[in-house]
Amino acid sequence: MQPRHLGESLAPLVERLVRSYLADRRTQYxxxxxxxxxxxxxxxxxxxxxxxxxxxxxxxxxxxxxxxxxxxxxxxxxxxxxxxxxxxxxxxxxxxxxxxxxxxxxxxxxxxxxxxxxxxxxxxxxxxxxxxxxxxxxxxxxxxxxxxxxxxxxxxxxxxxxxxxxxxxxxxxxxxxxxxxxxxxxIDIHPGARIGRSFCIDHGSGVVIGETTEIGDNVKLYQGVTLGALSFPKDERGRILRGYKRHPTVGHNVTLYANAIILGGDTVIGDGAVVGGSVFLTKSVAPGHQVSIPPPLLRVRPPKPPSDPGRVTPEEFAADYVI
Structure with missing residues (x-):
């Protein structure tokens, strides 16, 4: 729509918008x-x-x-x-x-x-x-x-x-x-994060690395990995405290697989450790250890012949699985 089409409504609209700017300085400069x-x-x-x-x-x-x-x-x-x-x-x-x-x-x-x-x-x-x-x-x-x-x-x-x-x-x-x-x-990497040599992010989408994260040499991350904060302590007025270690420390030669979530400033992933996909961690992992979650329990059955060859019911069509 061209400005001329606003006609007489243009001036009042401009006035309202400018008034909203001046009423609250938080989102204007x-x-x-x-x-x-x-x-x-x-x-x-x-x-x-x-x-x-x-x-x-x-x-x-x-x-x-x-x-x-x-x-x-x-x-x-x-x-x-x-x-x-x-x-x-x-x-x-x-x-x-x-x-x-x-x-x-x-x-x-x-x-x-x-x-x-x-x-x-x-x-x-x-x-x-x-x-x-x-x-x-x-x-x-x-x-x-x-x-x-x-x-x-x-x-x-x-x-x-x-x-x-x-x-x-x-x-x-x-x-x-x-x-x-x-x-x-x-890929969201805060500029404060300290990252060692020979760092690799494979695929990458959804990776989050927080401000106080420390990462050693020869570390590899896959998509969806989060190195985040566990909680945000507040002062007596309810304001978030800043300037302290909130994010994990990852040692040398560590691999973090897809969608692993590791939280907390006291959490340390030791040298040579491997964290499997979709693992949720708020505690440290000793050097050389592997952490994984049990695979889901799957039950697969072959297709059944339909009771009516001309019609397949939703129950017959749906997959039968257990997780």
């Missing part, structure tokens, strides 16, 4: 200045992917003769965009707290510089993640397929960079990056 951009955050993620996987994501036809030019063109763009968004985030936090914003620009320059200097080290970890996905999936044909097509690898890539910003105490931007990955892949 009017008369305030600083806020990061989701669109710019997505562009930062795209630049990081292109810098991380040259010749595979982004520009093709790169050679050893032009790669330096290519990186020399991308890095300043990333740094400038990142500096601006980090400054917006720092100023936003200061504005919300009623603090001055004078030092935000200088801090943003320092944080963005320290971040881009970490890219080679993050790439080294991601190389191991790519290899872990390839080694763990017999359906994979080559490493480029992993990088181009595997949602687990995409989510891990963005997480590792978001985690670097989280470690630098950049507000809000790491979470925007992780939610961008969540939107693209269905």
């Amino acid at each position: 009017i008369d305030r200045e600083y806020l990061p951009s989701r669109a710019r955050t997505d562009q930062i993620c795209d630049l990081l992917l292109e810098l991380t996987y040259p010749g595979i994501i982004g520009r093709r036809g790169l050679t050893r003769h032009n790669i330096s030019y290519h990186v020399g063109e991308l890095l300043p763009r990333l740094w400038e965009m990142l500096t601006e968004e980090v400054q917006q985030c720092l100023c936003h936090a200061a504005e919300c707290d009623g603090r001055p914003t004078d030092a935000c620009e200088e801090r943003a320059v320092d944080m963005a510089t320290r971040f881009v200097e970490r890219i080679p080290d993050v790439r080294a970890m991601l190389n191991d993640d790519v290899q872990a996905h390839y080694d763990g999936d017999p359906a994979a044909t080559n490493l480029a397929e992993i990088i181009l097509a595997y949602p687990g690898l995409l989510a891990i890539t963005i997480h590792r960079y978001a985690h670097e910003l989280y470690q630098l105490n950049v507000p809000l931007l790491p979470r925007l990056m992780s939610e961008h990955a969540h939107y693209l892949t269905g």
Whole structure:
């Protein structure tokens, strides 16, 4: 419907909507200045992917003769965009707290510089993640397929960079990056989660990894795994307490199969343990142990000839099973 079709109702409707904005400040940002951009955050993620996987994501036809030019063109763009968004985030936090914003620009320059200097080290970890996905999936044909097509690898890539910003105490931007990955892949990794080397998420959809989760080296997760909080303690006013360990610790060389749910900050999955599909855990597992649930009891019977060859009753059609 075009605005002209609203006729005389347009002005009153605009007035009502604006009045609703001003009546409750919780879901608007009017008369305030600083806020990061989701669109710019997505562009930062795209630049990081292109810098991380040259010749595979982004520009093709790169050679050893032009790669330096290519990186020399991308890095300043990333740094400038990142500096601006980090400054917006720092100023936003200061504005919300009623603090001055004078030092935000200088801090943003320092944080963005320290971040881009970490890219080679993050790439080294991601190389191991790519290899872990390839080694763990017999359906994979080559490493480029992993990088181009595997949602687990995409989510891990963005997480590792978001985690670097989280470690630098950049507000809000790491979470925007992780939610961008969540939107693209269905994999929800909080940027605060600490994840070791050679990490693999197979299939990926529905995986949730909470903020205070700690994961060791050579860990593999399947779809639907949740590493979550058991409960949320509250203060005397009923507000959720923050800043304490709420999520599990997973040791080295652990495998967590599909839809396993592991909850609680005191829960530790020991080195070499295996947690089977659909297991629900709130207690620790000793190193090297396997945890599984009994398979359902199934009863299967062959089809019966219908009493009336021309008509099959619902009872005769339905499967006979026991769980």
